[in-house]
Amino acid sequence: MMTSTEIQAACGVMCVNRAAIVDNYRMLVRHAAPAQCGAVLKANAYGLGAEAIAPALYAANCRIFFVAQLSEGVALRKILPTDAMVVVLNGVMPEAMVFCFAQQITPLLNSIDQVMAWLTLLETRQQRSAVMIQLDSGMSRLGMMPQQLMRLAAIFRERNWPAPDYIISHLANADRPDHALNVAQHALFQQAKTVFPSSRFSLANSCGMFLQPGWREDLCRPGIALFGVAQPWFSSPLKPAFTLTLTILRVQDVPAGTPVGYGSTVTATRPLRIATISAGYADGVPRNMRPPAGVCWRGVWLPVLGRVCMDSFMVDASAVSPTAGDVVEFIGTGQTLEEVAAACDTIPYEIMTRLGARFQRIMQPAGV
Numbered sequence: 001m002m003t004s005t006e007i008q009a010a011c012g013v014m015c016v017n018r019a020a021i022v023d024n025y026r027m028l029v030r031h032a033a034p035a036q037c038g039a040v041l042k043a044n045a046y047g048l049g050a051e052a053i054a055p056a057l058y059a060a061n062c063r064i065f066f067v068a069q070l071s072e073g074v075a076l077r078k079i080l081p082t083d084a085m086v087v088v089l090n091g092v093m094p095e096a097m098v099f100c101f102a103q104q105i106t107p108l109l110n111s112i113d114q115v116m117a118w119l120t121l122l123e124t125r126q127q128r129s130a131v132m133i134q135l136d137s138g139m140s141r142l143g144m145m146p147q148q149l150m151r152l153a154a155i156f157r158e159r160n161w162p163a164p165d166y167i168i169s170h171l172a173n174a175d176r177p178d179h180a181l182n183v184a185q186h187a188l189f190q191q192a193k194t195v196f197p198s199s200r201f202s203l204a205n206s207c208g209m210f211l212q213p214g215w216r217e218d219l220c221r222p223g224i225a226l227f228g229v230a231q232p233w234f235s236s237p238l239k240p241a242f243t244l245t246l247t248i249l250r251v252q253d254v255p256a257g258t259p260v261g262y263g264s265t266v267t268a269t270r271p272l273r274i275a276t277i278s279a280g281y282a283d284g285v286p287r288n289m290r291p292p293a294g295v296c297w298r299g300v301w302l303p304v305l306g307r308v309c310m311d312s313f314m315v316d317a318s319a320v321s322p323t324a325g326d327v328v329e330f331i332g333t334g335q336t337l338e339e340v341a342a343a344c345d346t347i348p349y350e351i352m353t354r355l356g357a358r359f360q361r362i363m364q365p366a367g368v
Helices: 004-009 018-032 042-046 050-059 070-077 094-103 112-125 146-159 180-195 337-343 348-354
Strands: 012-017 064-067 085-088 106-109 132-134 166-168 200-202 242-254 272-277 294-297 300-305 313-316 327-331 359-364
Touching: 012 018, 018 050, 018 359, 042 050, 042 070, 042 348, 050 064, 050 070, 064 070, 070 085, 070 094, 094 106, 094 112, 106 112, 112 146, 146 180, 166 180, 180 200, 272 300, 272 327, 294 313, 327 337, 337 348
Parallel strands: 012 359, 064 085, 085 106, 106 132, 132 166, 166 200
Antiparallel strands: 012 242, 242 272, 242 327, 272 313, 294 300, 294 327, 300 313
16 A cells, blocks of 8 residues: 555655456457467556566466567566467567577568578478467558569568468458458458468457457457457457546646636636646546546545646636645546547557556556
8 A cells, every 4th residue: 555655755646456467368368269368568558567467467378478669578588487478569670580580589571581581490490489470460560462472472481481380460450340451351361271271370469359350360469448448349358457636736626717728728717716627638538538528536436627837737616626746546446447548549559558656556466
């Protein structure tokens, strides 16, 4: 339990519920079966803390972990046992592959040049390591085009290389279950099975897991679903993984006509009680946050006033009588992550991954 001094020393307190994350993972495992279920922990586990979350998921029998960048893979490799696979989704350039091999990190291979460099390295070292290839099935971000995959199959036959362990692709519109591109990407992905029929396949991200069962393939890659962010049409419930509380820095009564905040974008039309809150856009609170977003004080909603500042923002506390030092809820039962995102014209992913280092992160036990 943090003291009031410790709470006020940080600009806010993020309480991460690792037991909820583990429960979400286990639910996703059941939902994905018989497919395997990995865990995407890129961007420091979406801002919540990969160092504490990855071991909890390993204890829950997760054995494939995905990150975006090599530096994230290095950090994760240090804290996971060697039987856990760590995959870098962005891949690496050929000159970094010797380092990857030495660190037991698997690069997702996004071009023929990368495949050739990785397989040649394994051939030279006369050692086996996972080969995972990405197919661009319609997102135009990373991976090989379908015709390149055909060419690659011929190279594999010529070099007598074993088939890739996994062929992976990524859905561009999985959060929109009726989008036509979901069907088109799935159909193109099925064609890849004729090219490498003995490989395993992975297509579904968090939302993709809740499309038709065929989209789950052999391996699912949930990311934000681990942390309780779900679509209304998900067939299984998920638990929110964290709360974020802030502190009131000042309470001031002002008369009608008083301007509020940078740019004076709000002017009081009546007497107001303004509370200043302890986090700002330097901490990941979007500068464009607008009502109805705000904070919750003892069950009463206090909407934001004016522009968010770098280190603070103001709310309308006219209906209550808070005092400086009081704790308020920013993300939790009173205001969900999804509600904050909607009020900022963005998505929960962006809010989570922008939450800054000045928040004190408290890791609750995983309970595994």
